[in-house]
Amino acid sequence: MKLVMAVVQGKDVEGLMTALRAANYRATQINSSGGFLRENNVTVMTGVDDTQVPDVFRLIHDNCYTRTQYVNPLLPIMEPGEFYMPNPVEVQVGGATVFVLPVVRYERIMPQAAGGTRAGASA
Ligand code: 2BA
Secondary structure (H helix, E strand, C coil): CEEEEEEEEHHHHHHHHHHHHHCCCCCEEEEEECCCCCCEEEEEEEEECHHHHHHHHHHHHHHCCCEEEEECCCCCCCCCCCCCCCCCEEEEECCEEEEEEECCCCCCCCCCCHHHCCCCCCC
16 A cells, blocks of 8 residues: 655645545645745645555646745845845746655554443534
């Protein structure tokens, strides 16, 4: 089994999650942000059989797009009275940054509460 972790842009996550659900993959999304742009992105985690990894990559490929972003470089140290005109730098973001990790153990722990209600829950 493998854990596929894909860092995707927020604009693409709805399409990707819909495609994963439609193909019967379980997925969890975690709000994250990149260390470079400091912008919000989303990390999608999917646990799948080894043989399904290429199919998950296909869905990511089909639903995540490359976009151009502009970054303002850090201000240089300036003398009083000096004027600095920031020159934004262009970077390409995405489609997705994907990590595939081996899963040592996968378990869904689903104990049933006595009487069908949660322990400690009041009636
Ligand atoms: P960010 O760190 O905000 O990076 C956004 C984009 O800025 C990157 O797009 C890349 O084009 C550019 N970039 C990042 N660091 C740079 C640097 N030191 N110099 C020049 N340009 C730089 P992507 O490569 O598509 O990455 C999108 C997001 O995926 C990243 O957002 C980060 O959240 C995540 N990511 C990328 N590589 C990663 C890694 N090795 N480990 C963990 N997360 C990663």
